[in-house]
Amino acid sequence: MAERDERKAAERIDRLVADVLAGRHLKASPSDATEREAIQVAARLAGVRDGYPRMSSAFRRRLAGLLERGEAPGWMNRRAALAAGLGLAAGAAAGAVGGAMAGPLGGKLEDLVAARRPAPAAPPRAAHAPPAATRATIEPVPDLARWWNTGLLLTDLADGIPHRVTAGAIGAFLVRRGDTVTGMSSVCTHLPCELVWQEDKKLLNCPCHNLAFDVQGQSTREGYALPALPYVKVRVRADGRIEVLGT
Amino acid sequence: MEQGRPDRLDRRPAEVVELPASTAPPVDVALEELEFVYAYIFARVGNRADAEDLTQQVALKAIPRLREGASQGAIRSYLFATARSALASFWSARFGLPEEELREDTWVDSNQPEPAGESVERVERILSQLPSNYRKLLELRFLRGYSLKEVAAELGTTLGGIKVMQLRALRAAARVAGDG
Numbered sequence A: 001m002a003e004r005d006e007r008k009a010a011e012r013i014d015r016l017v018a019d020v021l022a023g024r025h026l027k028a029s030p031s032d033a034t035e036r037e038a039i040q041v042a043a044r045l046a047g048v049r050d051g052y053p054r055m056s057s058a059f060r061r062r063l064a065g066l067l068e069r070g071e072a073p074g075w076m077n078r079r080a081a082l083a084a085g086l087g088l089a090a091g092a093a094a095g096a097v098g099g100a101m102a103g104p105l106g107g108k109l110e111d112l113v114a115a116r117r118p119a120p121a122a123p124p125r126a127a128h129a130p131p132a133a134t135r136a137t138i139e140p141v142p143d144l145a146r147w148w149n150t151g152l153l154l155t156d157l158a159d160g161i162p163h164r165v166t167a168g169a170i171g172a173f174l175v176r177r178g179d180t181v182t183g184m185s186s187v188c189t190h191l192p193c194e195l196v197w198q199e200d201k202k203l204l205n206c207p208c209h210n211l212a213f214d215v216q217g218q219s220t221r222e223g224y225a226l227p228a229l230p231y232v233k234v235r236v237r238a239d240g241r242i243e244v245l246g247t
Numbered sequence B: 001m002e003q004g005r006p007d008r009l010d011r012r013p014a015e016v017v018e019l020p021a022s023t024a025p026p027v028d029v030a031l032e033e034l035e036f037v038y039a040y041i042f043a044r045v046g047n048r049a050d051a052e053d054l055t056q057q058v059a060l061k062a063i064p065r066l067r068e069g070a071s072q073g074a075i076r077s078y079l080f081a082t083a084r085s086a087l088a089s090f091w092s093a094r095f096g097l098p099e100e101e102l103r104e105d106t107w108v109d110s111n112q113p114e115p116a117g118e119s120v121e122r123v124e125r126i127l128s129q130l131p132s133n134y135r136k137l138l139e140l141r142f143l144r145g146y147s148l149k150e151v152a153a154e155l156g157t158t159l160g161g162i163k164v165m166q167l168r169a170l171r172a173a174a175r176v177a178g179d180g
Helices: A002-021 A030-047 A057-069 A078-083 A086-096 B006-010 B026-045 B048-067 B072-095 B099-103 B116-128 B132-143 B148-155 B159-179
Strands: A146-153 A163-167 A170-177 A180-185 A196-198 A203-206 A211-213 A234-236 A241-246
Touching: A002 A030, A002 B132, A002 B159, A030 B026, A030 B072, A030 B116, A030 B132, A030 B159, A057 B026, A057 B048, A146 A163, A163 A241, A170 A241, A180 A234, B026 B048, B026 B072, B048 B072, B072 B099, B116 B132, B116 B159, B132 B148, B132 B159, B148 B159
Parallel strands: none
Antiparallel strands: A146 A241, A163 A170, A170 A180, A196 A203, A203 A211, A234 A241
């Protein structure tokens, strides 16, 4: 009897898991409450398979339209609007619109942004992606990988000051700490903008959105931090020459 | 006859066009913040459809706050507080349980949004504490995108057997998560 119940529960959980992994809604119901911890763990596991998920460009456009109008658009159903408390939102919006507003949402949001940017494209989803790692390392496919001589010696690098190099298609910052050199990607993990070293702040700054990384490649953003800059493979030859694995 | 000589043309000062930052449309700013909210929610519900619905709810609730011209920090805090509340409502509606009970759940109870990498680290910690067969099953199924049939073939068992094993592995992972 217990075995049959377990098989039944296993079938049910697998249907829920298959939906979630296919990007569909989680169709759990109160009858699944006894397995809620298992279901939530399944959702959490599915939630890391993308590494750093981004909104699709279609959804981003819809959201932009919604924010511009400040009200529920035609594609939004009544239930979702009610869940969002939209009646209040729309009412407040109607009363707040005034001559002093600089944009559709109000006048003081400009101080949040440094520059305008194009909408990001959704990253490609690999069906057989490797397990998400705490910090990625860029390793070109073997057919393309080759070591590039940077033309730099260990002694050319100032301690703790990133130095920008290129290895084929890969841009990297090299940071020396004593006799050790660490390589990390020169591209922001938020959007594909080249980072710039800001000497006065000791930060790698993303000029697109004014986000920054420290010399270890860790995001300085408060709250929901960006993923760290992926490592780039570096080796120091016996004569002190520094080489970077690129393409 | 110097006309057109490159060195003469090069001496002319370059024309610099400066775009004032204030021309940036506020919607872009809100979308930037919502991108982080989306990632936060996706890490908890694990699917695009629900993540979009919930992000949309957060966006709609935030519109009046955005109009007030609050600071960036205040807007971010508000968005994440709203996201946590939306997640609690989401699970509450699914399981028919009071939000208060679910708010204490490890998946939604947090005073601060955790950094993006912590979701991954947390999952890795959970997996590392599981027996190897459970760990392998969950890695193949959830992180490598194997179908259940492929997982069964990889682990040398039947489809029915692997379904039961998946349930047990998820229960074991939930116990580990609860202890952590």
